[in-house]
Amino acid sequence: MKRSGVADLPLHGGRVPEWLAHRMTRLGTAITEIIIRDYGTSAFLSRLSDPFWFQALGAVMGMDWHSSGITTSVMGALKRGLASRADELGIYICGGRGRFS
Known part of the structure; x- marks a missing residue:
């Protein structure tokens, strides 16, 4: 990557409001499903590993572009949204903070 x-x-301090976390989960799941369907799991993981693409994904999902906690919030939303379809999509999100890991 160049x-x-x-x-x-x-x-920044604070937490993501519950209503926003719910919307982030729905939108992040839909984006992930489309990318995997059209380009494959490897392409999604490649995009996810690009820090600027990841930051942009977080912004599209509803986080402020410069918010701290974007990694935790985006990955938490993807973990919640993709858990029930992990076998079908071939991608598993693991980890989290504290008791959520």
């Missing part, structure tokens, strides 16, 4: 720039991402 380096294309630098981003300064400040730390």
Whole structure:
């Protein structure tokens, strides 16, 4: 991957509101399903590993583009949304914070 720039991402406190977490789960699941259907699991994982693409995904899902906690929030939403379809899609999201891991 070619380096294309630098981003300064400040730390913020607080939690994602429940209504936003629910919407992030639904939207992130739909985006993931479409990418996997059209391009395959490897292509989705490749995109997910690109920090700028990941940051953009979080913004599309509803997080502020510069919010801290975006990794936890996006991965948590994907974990919740994809758990019931993991076998079908061939992708499993593991981990989390504290008792959620």
